[in-house]
Amino acid sequence: MANKIMFPIKECPSFERLVDVIVDGFDELSLSTQQLTVGVSAKKSIDLSDKFVFIQDHAYGYFCWVSFSYFEPEVRDEDDMDWPIMTGVSTRGEMSQKFSTIIAYLLAKYLAARVIYDDSYLVQRKDFYPVDELRPFVEQYIKELYPVVS
Secondary structure: OOOEEEEEEOOOOOHHHHHHHHHHHHHHOOOOOOOEEEEEOOOOOOOHHHOEEEEEEOOOOEEEEEEEEEOOHHHOOHHHOOOOEEEEEEOOOHHHHHHHHHHHHHHHHHOOOOOEEEOOOOOOOOOOEOHHHHHHHHHHHHHHHOOOOO
């Protein structure tokens, strides 16, 4: 299971856009946002390009960090030249890793990521893969993380 999932995007989102993506994505997946917190590291502005974003589901204790980093052209893959921002979603702990996969999927989908890279090859391939290949993991993890209360 991935400790960090990364994906290139064209531009760093605003904080408002990031929150909209998460809330709309949770709504699409029929997940509650009532106990969800999205916050940024303490700096003077809310420009996300130099901060960590912390996302936590307080009802269950799941959490992850999101970062947006500019990659210089000389360190980008050839196919990523038009995608200068590398988004990273990371955490620790098995259940939070599953939660972070859901967050990564939503961000990658709504921020129009080109491909997914993950550090332990969630899809069991040693290369990048399309965002849609995360969907089966997301569906399974939702069942595990948010069991239906009878």
